[in-house]
Amino acid sequence: MAERETWATRLGFILAAVGSAVGLGNLWQFPFKTSAEGGAAFVFVYLIAAFLIGLPAILGEFVIGRRANINAVEAFDRLKHPAWTVVGAIGLLTGLWILSYYSVVGGWVIRFIVDSATGAYFTDPGGHFGDVSMGWAAIGLHGLFMATTAVIVAFGVEKGIEKATRLMVPSILVMLVGLAVYAFTLDGSGPAYGYYLSPDFDYLANNFGSIVPFAVSQAFFSLSLGMGAMITYASYLGDDDSLPADGSLIVVLNTAVGLLAGLVVIPLLFVQFGSVPDVAAGGGPDALFVGVSQVFADLGLAGRVFGVAFFGVVLIAALSSAISLLEVATSYVVDNYGYNRPVTAFGFAGAIFALGTLSAWNIAWLGWFDSLAYSVLLPVSVLLVVIFVGWVYGPEAVDEIKKGTDGGGTFATAWLWSIRTYVLAGVFVTLYLGVTDIYAAPPIPFL
Ligand code: TRP
Numbered sequence: 338m339a340e341r342e343t344w345a346t347r348l349g350f351i352l353a354a355v356g357s358a359v360g361l362g363n364l365w366q367f368p369f370k371t372s373a374e375g376g377a378a379f380v381f382v383y384l385i386a387a388f389l390i391g392l393p394a395i396l397g398e399f400v401i402g403r404r405a406n407i408n409a410v411e412a413f414d415r416l417k418h419p420a421w422t423v424v425g426a427i428g429l430l431t432g433l434w435i436l437s438y439y440s441v442v443g444g445w446v447i448r449f450i451v452d453s454a455t456g457a458y459f460t461d462p463g464g465h466f467g468d469v470s471m472g473w474a475a476i477g478l479h480g481l482f483m484a485t486t487a488v489i490v491a492f493g494v495e496k497g498i499e500k501a502t503r504l505m506v507p508s509i510l511v512m513l514v515g516l517a518v519y520a521f522t523l524d525g526s527g528p529a530y531g532y533y534l535s536p537d538f539d540y541l542a543n544n545f546g547s548i549v550p551f552a553v554s555q556a557f558f559s560l561s562l563g564m565g566a567m568i569t570y571a572s573y574l575g576d577d578d579s580l581p582a583d584g585s586l587i588v589v590l591n592t593a594v595g596l597l598a599g600l601v602v603i604p605l606l607f608v609q610f611g612s613v614p615d616v617a618a619g620g621g622p623d624a625l626f627v628g629v630s631q632v633f634a635d636l637g638l639a640g641r642v643f644g645v646a647f648f649g650v651v652l653i654a655a656l657s658s659a660i661s662l663l664e665v666a667t668s669y670v671v672d673n674y675g676y677n678r679p680v681t682a683f684g685f686a687g688a689i690f691a692l693g694t695l696s697a698w699n700i701a702w703l704g705w706f707d708s709l710a711y712s713v714l715l716p717v718s719v720l721l722v723v724i725f726v727g728w729v730y731g732p733e734a735v736d737e738i739k740k741g742t743d744g745g746g747t748f749a750t751a752w753l754w755s756i757r758t759y760v761l762a763g764v765f766v767t768l769y770l771g772v773t774d775i776y777a778a779p780p781i782p783f784l
Contacts, residue, residue, distance in 0.1 A: 343573050343574070343575055344573050344574060344575075347578055347583070349503075350570065350573070350574055350578070350583065351583055351586060351587060352503055352505070352506055353570060353657075353661075354561075354567065354570050354583070354587050355506050355587055355590050355591060356505055356506065356654075356657035356658070356661070357561045357566050357567070357570065357657065357658055357660075357661035358559060358560050358561050358587060358590075358591040358658070359505070359506065359509060359590070359591055359594045359654050359657070359658070360439075360654050360655050360657065360658025360659070361439060361442050361443070361446075361651075361654070361655045361658065362555070362558045362559040362595075362658070363559055363591065363594045363595040363598050363654075364509075364594070364598045364625060364651050364654060364655075365442055365622070365624075365625045365651075366555065366558065366559075367383075367555060367559065367595040367598055367599060368598050368599045368601075368602035368603060368624050368625060368628070369602075369621055369622060369623075369624035369625065370551055370552075370555055371383075371533070371599055371603065372603060372606065372613035372614075372624060373621060374544070374547065374548050374551050374552070375537070375540050375541075375544060375548065376532040376533055376536075376537075376603075376613070377531075377532065377533055377534050377535050377536040377537065378536045378537055378538070378540050378541035378544070378548060379548055379551070379552050380533065380534070380536070380596075380599070381536040381541070382541070382548055382549060382552035382553070383552040383555055383556055383595075384592065386552050386553040386555075386556040386763075387556040387559070387560065387588060387591075387592050388588060388592075389755075389759075389760075389763075390553060390556065390760050390763045390764065391556040391557065391559075391560045391562065391588060392584060392585065392588045393752055393755045393756050393760045394557070394560075394562050394719055394722065394723060394756075394760060394764075395560055395562060395567055395584050395587065395588065396580055396581065396584045396738060396752060397722055397723060397725075397726035397727075397734070397756055398562065398565075398567035398568045398571065398722060399567060399568075399571040399574075399580045399583070399584060400571075400580065400726060400730075400734045400737045400738060401413070401416065401568050401571075401722070401725075401726065401730075402567065402568035402569060402570065402571030402572040402574070403571045403572065403574045403576070403578075403580070403737060403740075404416060404733070404734075404737050405568075405572060406572050407572055407672055408425075408565075408568075408569055408572065408665070408668040408669040408672045408673070409425045409428055409429065409564075409565025409566075409568040409569050409572075409665055409668075409669065410422050410425035410426055410429060410565070410669045410673070411425070411669070411672065411673060412425060412568055412572065413425055413725070416730060416733075418725070418729060418730070421721075421725055421729070424718070424721040424722060424725060425565055425568070425669075427714075427717065427718050427721065428563055428564045428565035428568075428665070428718045428722075429564070429565055429665050429666050429669060431563060431564050431710065431714040431715065431718050432564035432565065432566065432662045432663075432665050432666065433662070433666060433685065433688070433689055433692075434692075434706065434709075434710060434714060435558075435564070435662060435706075435710050435714075436659060436662040436663060436689050436693075437689050437690075437692040437693035437695075437696065437706065438693055438696040438702075438703045438706045438707060439655070439658070439659060439662065440479050440482045440483045440486070440659060440689065440690070440693050441475060441479045441482075441693050441696045441697045441703060442622070442655070442703075443478075443479070443482035443483075443486075443652070443655045443656070443659060444475055444476075444477075444478030444479035444480075444481065444482045444697065445466075445469070445470055445475070445478070445626065446482075446648050446651050446652045446655055447478045447481060447482060447652060448469050448474070448475075448478050449626060449630070449644070449648045450644075450645055450648040450649055450652060452465065452469070452644075453630075453633055453640070453641055453643075453644025453645045453647075453648055454641055454644070454645050455641075456634075456640075456641055458630050458634065459633075459634040459637075459640070460634075462627065462630040462631040462633075462634045463609075463627055463631070465626075465630065466623040466626045466627050466630075467623075470622075470623070470700055471697065471698060471699055471700055472697075472698065475697040475698075476694050476697040476698065479690065479693050479694070479696075479697045480690055482655075482656075482659070483659075483686045483689060483690045483693070484686065485656060486656060486659040486660055486663050486686060487663065487679075487682045487683045487685075487686035489656065489660045490660050490663045490664050490667050490678075490682040491678055491679035491682045491683070493678060504653075505650075505653045505654060505657055506590065508650050508653070509594060509650050509653075509654055510593075510594070510597070512646065512647055512650045513594065513597040513598060513600075513601055514597065516601040516629070516632075516643075516647065517597055517600040517601045517604075519632070520600070520601055520604040520605050520608070520632075521604065523604070523605075523608045523632075524608070525607055525608040525611065526604035526605070526607055526608050527607075528607055528612075529603045529604040529606070529607035529608075530604070532603065532607070532612075532613070533599055533600070533603045533604075546770050546773065546774065547770075547774060549766070549767060549770055550711070550712060550716070550767050550768075550770040550771035550774055551711060553716070553763065553764070553767040554710075554711040554712070554715045554716060554767060554771065555711070557715045557716070557719050558710075558711070558715060559591055559592075559595060560587075560588065560591060561658065561661060562715070562718075562719050562722075563714075563715045563716075563717075563718035563719040563722065564662065564665060564715075564718065565665040566661040566662060566664070566665055568665075569661075569664055569665050569668055570661065576740050576741060577741050578741045579741045579742040579745070580737070580738055580740075580741065580742075581738065581742060581745065581748055581752075582742070598625075601628075601629065602624055602625055602628040602629065603628075605628040605629055605631065605632055606624060606627075606628045608631070608632075609627070609628070609631045621704070622700065622703065622704070625651075629644075629647060630644070633647075663682060663685060663686065663689075666681075666685045667681050667682045667685060670685075708775060709775070711771065712771030712772060712774055712775045713768070713771060713772060713775065716764055716767045716768035716771055717768060719764050720761070720764045720765060720768055723756055723760055723761050723764055724761065726756055727753065727756035727757040727760075727761060728757060731753060731757075732753075734753060734756075735749045735750065735752075735753050738752055738753075
């Protein structure tokens with residue numbers, strides 16, 4: 338068997354993990370879920386979820402991946418718990434499910450790069466999204482996005498993924514800070530900050546049942562949890578890295594990017610509409626596109642340049658996440674059956690493309706795929722990982738957390754305790770609320 342690759346540098350791993358984490362979840366989904374779920378109350382729950390539940394959970398995936406040193410499915414086998422390979426498989430399928438509509442949104446982003454360059458949406462920034470988000474053109478661009486993802490994965494970890502993500506994190510931060518500052522200077526953005534940053538706890542109490550599952554699942558989605566992505570990435574990691582240090586840095590950077598994206602999109606929506614548009618009236622998946630495109634249109638020629646740069650960065654972020662979703666499945670088949678990497682990557686990409694045509698054809702499908710992923714698939718998958726790490730693998734997991742840290746024993750013990758108790762309970766409540774939500778209003782299109 339060929340020697341398994343490892344990350345060339347520690348920074349390479351961190352950037353690749355941040356590259357996986359930072360994506361459409363932060364830039365597209367976080368702002369729109371925030372506006373759909375009441376603003377700051379959602380942000381508040383999200384922050385708690387990211388640090389108190391997301392961080393312990395990501396460490397759990399790192400433990401599994403580094404210890405097993407193999408893809409996310411066989412990892413459980415190698416840790417001598419073969420029955421749990423089912424969990425890896427569930428994660429893998431969840432990843433493919435999510436990638437199917439993620440790629441459609443990636444296609445929209447490609448579209449907006451081109452349309453920024455030509456100024457195609459400048460006459461009607463609000464309406465343009467509606468014209469281009471569904472139908473044949475959306476299917477074509479979804480295919481282009483999927484194909485690009487497959488090409489990167491075909492090249493393998495070091496040459497493909499590590500190189501592709503190196504420039505991304507700094508450029509995203511710079512672009513977002515620039516746009517956030519610009520949005521702040523615009524007339525009418527003022528009230529956005531209260532809406533976004535000052536939580537209304539009565540609102541939270543009254544809408545607990547819908548805010549919590551979305552906010553917690555948003556944290557999972559954004560941290561690339563529950564799909565074997567972090568297990569797979571950590572499997573390429575050496576024993577001298579500190580998992581707690583790397584994990585914390587990844588969570589902080591990822592959260593910062595989400596918050597910044599909100600600081601761009603929400604003020605821009607207020608500038609345009611005086612508030613965040615109602616989801617029913619279209620203030621949903623289009624928030625990012627509609628929010629910023631008005632600004633680029635107002636800026637004229639400069640707006641074309643900014644528009645291309647902005648959506649270009651969003652595209653890089655989306656691609657670096659998409660490759661991690663595809664890598665989970667590809668590395669499983671390559672490790673396990675010895676198939677050719679490029680053929681495998683393109684094979685999966687083709688299947689995912691086919692599934693995603695539904696979402697590209699009608700946005701109602703996209704919403705349905707997304708709800709099911711949020712309310713059921715992600716929490717189920719994270720719950721199983723948490724149970725495994727906490728209760729099945731327990732003590733050995735503590736050893737793994739301590740490796741590469743100086744001492745670190747107290748942290749490791751506290752971590753195991755958290756995984757076994759409140760993290761487990763939190764994920765369980767999220768799943769329960771998510772399922773009740775879906776059950777109350779089954780969002781199946783055309784029924
Ligand atoms: N975290 C990515 C984002 O925010 C999406 C993503 C990549 C993902 N890999 C994942 C989500 C694995 C869940 C699981 O855009």
